[in-house]
Amino acid sequence: MCELLGMSANVPTDICFSFTGFLHRGGGTGPHRDGWGIAFYEAGGYRDFRDPHPSVHSPIARLICDYPIKSHIVISHIRQANVGPVRLANTHPFTREMWGQPWCYAHNGQLGGWEPLPLSFYRPVGDTDSEHAFCWLMGELRRRFPEPPAARHELWQHLHALCERLRGLGVFNLLLADGDYLYTFCSTKLAHITRRAPFGKASLSDAELAVNFAEHTTPDDVVSVIATEPLTDNEDWVRMQPGELLVWRGGEIQGHYKT
């Protein structure tokens, strides 16, 4: 299984602390040695860093830890290959442009019978079930909404229905973002925590590192972190339920869909 890490914040925030713990799972404390990637939305722009090598040995991963990129949405993924060989084209996150927005996607899990899912506007570059499902999902959204709908909840509801179809094909834990919103869908495993004033201390489960968020934040900051497994051992993470879609913006939950 792969591991997912996401962040939604109301101020540009760096992910160095969480990412430090997370990347130890990429060949350190975890078995996820088959590449990793991280995507940042910054002031309307998008960039990602991907590496088909284990994150614990990756100079690019070290750069991400040492060079704080401040962002309001982050999506990261560490891969343990099941479908598709280890290569750059199969390394998450994947990205496609829709409505002039860069959409970013990372998937944890494995699907069966995904090959017949019909593709329209978007086609996979690599050969994973994950990217095929992404291209299908984006194509379905775009066919239904050639333009972004004025009523956002229509989009979110349709996205939830599409996620449920994919959950019907196997395990489909999802992080998806469009630059404004972060979408998290739980099939089997996703947990989240929201940090706000009064900020406390946190210590990583996977590495010898603690942080006092009070020293790095202002009283109005709201930062939510979503991960496959809780990253800290002294905070109360909330586990999502199978079939649950959460829509995040500015660190807060803006939409909540359940089966």
Place this chain on the structure above:
Amino acid sequence: MCELLGMSANVPTDICFSFTGFLHRGGGTGPHRDGWGIAFYEAGGYRDFRDPHPSVHSPIARLICDYPIKSHIVISHIRQANVGPVRLANTHPFTREMWGQPWCYAHNGQLGGWEPLPLSFYRPVGDTDSEHAFCWLMGELRRRFPEPPAARHELWQHLHALCERLRGLGVFNLLLADGDYLYTFCSTKLAHITRRAPFGKASLSDAELAVNFAEHTTPDDVVSVIATEPLTDNEDWVRMQPGELLVWRGGEIQGHYKT
């Protein structure tokens, strides 16, 4: 004006030497302080690194110099902003997926009257003339060829005609790639050099660095470098002519279109 750097090679080759000289133009020997980016095609995969900060001060640029990424096609760009503010969304290269291939694009120059160019499948994320022209160009290719044409020269000929239309709007020097081929179109300034056995020495124009390619290559290697201005001062670069499109693969010219 921005600066362009491209590479086409028949074996995975790192661009560290050329990029070292090139990035000195990003706020060092040149005035191009408004961001930079570099894209690599590696074994069917694609990744790019982009930074809205000057390349001479960029820790990501230093990483690219120190961490040799071996690739058969590279596109790099240093920006001096004219249309669109300095921000990540306006930082080249731009990328879109067509036919399951990641297409990558970088533009040097400035266009006038580009706003009416009609968009179809692809829309800009940022607000530059360059990205608008890219989305138009990709949309036109896709409308004409919903599937990749069996006869590649039809695609290349159409691409040349589209480039000529853009040249009619101003200055349009282009690097474009689809993962198999690198396309270089000259509007005012592009020069290229092909290095093959017997390899010699080269010294950079922009930095105190020389390399003996014979120590880093095998006799069968063919590596071509394309840049706005020659990067070395002791080799014979070939300057392209206005209206000329070259199609590169494996370091060799595979197609040549002129007005």
